[in-house]
Amino acid sequence: MNEMTSVAVIGLGAMGVRFAGRFLDAGHEVIVWNRTPEKAAELVSRGASAAASPAEAARNAEAVVTVVSDPEALRAVTEGPDGIAAGANASTTVIEMSTVGLRAVRRLETALPAGVGLLDAPVLGSLSEAESGTLLVFVGGPRRLAERWIPLFGTLGSAIVSGPLGSGAAAKLVANATLVGTLTLLGETIALADRLGLGRRLTMDILALTPLGLASKRRREQLETGNFPLRFRLALARKDAELIREAAEAAHAETRVLEAAATWFADAEEAGLGDRDYSEILRLITRESSAFGPD
Ligand SMILES: NC(=O)c1ccc[n+]([C@@H]2O[C@H](COP(=O)([O-])OP(=O)(O)OC[C@H]3O[C@@H](n4cnc5c(N)ncnc54)[C@H](OP(=O)(O)O)[C@@H]3O)[C@@H](O)[C@H]2O)c1
Structure with a gap:
């Protein structure tokens, strides 16, 4: 060049x-x-x-x-x-x-x-x-x-x-598989903590110390404020989950957790969230508005 x-x-x-x-x-x-x-x-x-x-x-x-x-x-x-x-x-x-x-x-x-x-x-x-x-x-x-x-x-x-050709696409799917898995796991662990009666602040403090630490720190402000600015359309994240499923099937890789995670994105798109930021999946999984409840 x-x-x-x-x-x-x-x-x-x-x-x-x-x-x-x-x-x-x-x-x-x-x-x-x-x-x-x-x-x-x-x-x-x-x-x-x-x-x-x-x-x-x-x-x-x-x-x-x-x-x-x-x-x-x-x-x-x-x-x-x-x-x-x-x-x-x-x-x-x-x-x-x-x-x-x-x-x-x-x-x-x-x-x-x-x-x-x-x-x-x-x-x-x-x-x-x-x-x-x-x-x-x-x-x-x-x-x-x-x-x-x-x-x-x-x-x-x-x-x-x-x-070789195709390895860029493969690397990107692997990277985005972690996004699909992490964001849904974060949502589910918060929902679990809510149902077990833990306060939201305590929950976020706990999650910050776990393997989900990075994801929970990045999303804490969004969850606190209920403000999910558009960066990556949820419909595109769902498309990625589908591409990951297709690539895994073609390569005979068993991806049970990722397939389950993908169902959240399908539900979110069907609920009309396709043009919102993909992190709004957290709102769907926790089934609530954004406000932090009392500890
Ligand atoms: N946003 C991110 O954070 C991010 C990060 C990494 C990778 N990506 C990937 O990068 C790609 C683009 O993402 P984006 O966020 O820029 O998406 P976007 O804002 O939704 O833009 C999509 C683009 O695709 C065009 N397009 C859609 N359907 C078309 C069709 N049938 N014929 C011709 N053009 C068509 C749209 O044209 P119109 O303007 O006419 O609709 C627009 O230019 C996606 O594959 C996404 O997964 C996105």
């Missing part, structure tokens, strides 16, 4: 808009495309150019970053006459940074014309990490290609080269 390069960002949701902003700040030529075009306006006012389709964006960029919701969205932006595959050529590298699992990465590989470079590079961290450039990026794909783009990943955070 030259110091300055042309990067297309396909998908300007909560993460994509921040990725594009950081690429602009780093001095790259940035081309953007989003299904809902209005979301590109602010980036265009900062110097990005808006493409008419993912294919057009790919035609004009050395690196094409995809950061969309799920496997279906990835197919929508990569396949068909307007998709990235129609515009990419042998000098393009497609860098898949959504959380879509291994099957979607394999499908993307087959959809792209021969010779197009492909990395799967999903990220760990959320909005504040994306803004400050402190994400972890798991990079799967041919080593030399991964190394070529490490400076670009450096504008978003730290790259961990995880192995």
Whole structure:
């Protein structure tokens, strides 16, 4: 990668808009495309150019970053006459940074014309990490290609080269399996303590000393205030739980605890919480408002 390069960002949701902003700040030529075009306006006012389709964006960029919701969205932006595959050529590298699992990465590989470079590079961290450039990026794909783009990943955070294509997606699913498991276990242990008559403050003090310490400290303020600011949509966390189940099944890994945890996310989405922050699962599991009861 030259110091300055042309990067297309396909998908300007909560993460994509921040990725594009950081690429602009780093001095790259940035081309953007989003299904809902209005979301590109602010980036265009900062110097990005808006493409008419993912294919057009790919035609004009050395690196094409995809950061969309799920496997279906990835197919929508990569396949068909307007998709990235129609515009990419042998000098393009497609860098898949959504959380879509291994099957979607394999499908993307087959959809792209021969010779197009492909990395799967999903990220760990959320909005504040994306803004400050402190994400972890798991990079799967041919080593030399991964190394070529490490400076670009450096504008978003730290790259961990995880192995061949698909290993980035695998690493991300493993990391998010811990989120699905920990958050639901935290909710259930708090609900148990409530039913056993322990005061909420005491409960949180106890949990802080256990293997759930980190999670309970991070969530304490949200539980106390009842304020769960949107960082990661619950529908996306449910999608991750489903991708984890699918990957485990394909690999013959037995994940009984994770399957049970996933039912909480399914219930939450069915209860209409899909567009809220995923940490609201705690509110659902503890079946209460936010207020701390008396100790
Ligand atoms: N938020 C986080 O903390 C976080 C952290 C790590 C990883 N991730 C992963 O990063 C990815 C993006 O997350 P996000 O939080 O940025 O999601 P988001 O805010 O919900 O944005 C989703 C993006 O996908 C696009 N999209 C959805 N369906 C589409 C379709 N059928 N065709 C074309 N575009 C479509 C949306 O376009 P419109 O604007 O037109 O709806 C939007 O640009 C997800 O895979 C998520 O799991 C998120």
